[in-house]
Amino acid sequence: MSSQLTRNELAALVSLAAAVGIPMMAPDRGLLPAVIIAFVLIAVERLIARLSFQNERFGDVVLGKVSTLVSDGVINMKELGISRLSHERVLAQLRSQGVLQLGSVSRYYMEASGNFALISNPAPVPGLCVLPPWDDAMLSFFKEHTEKQLCMQCGLPQKPVGKPYTCCPNCGNEKWVSAVEEITKTQLT
Structure with a gap:
């Protein structure tokens, strides 16, 4: 699966899994921190996608190049x-x-x-x-x-x-x- 994702997407996926895993294992911790982390990860990923679309050099640095x-x-x-x-x-x-x-x-x-x-x-x-x-x-x-x-x-x-x-x-x-x-x-x- 990692060969189909960019480095940023893979890092976001792992971070999201780590954030959601804690409330699933320890329900007393609550779900709010996991939801906040998910929203932040999605916002950052969308920002990176927009900036890399607007600036090719930024895209090469962040996403990599061929x-x-x-x-x-x-x-x-x-x-x-x-x-x-x-x-x-x-x-x-x-x-x-x-x-x-x-x-x-x-x-x-x-x-x-x-x-x-x-x-x-x-x-x-x-x-x-x-x-x-x-x-x-x-x-x-x-x-x-x-x-x-x-x-x-x-x-x-x-x-x-x-x-x-x-x-x-x-x-x-x-x-x-x-x-x-x-x-x-x-x-x-």
Whole structure:
């Protein structure tokens, strides 16, 4: 349920539950404090909604904003840091949505509510494999493109062969791997 609510709505819900719980457990305390707290919470929530509608900057601070985690098959490491997400968590989320390699991702967003939104690339290109490196059975369904080298951490393509990067300018990683593309069932036969 928390992924469908904003941070403020979740805090209001928990506060309301705590305020109403006391009169339910101890009827001698009375219902008036719980009713006052409920009215204050509703008024504050409505005020925040109105102010965030009128001022976009206020809304971004209070309610959060959308983060672009993957753009054109490359993981945005700066946004991962801002969103406080690990590299492994993003790869796990992508796998749970059926993505096997980053070349099939046009955009991957983390919404303000904490949900993830995937925009698939209509014309997938070879990209970084998101599967664990130890899963040899699944890795056999990929065709490796040795001419296209990608950063092992974020999927940024290597410069042309003449002047390759020593370390990735996006994440600082020094390891490079070959891009992969999924093999369809017709290509297997």
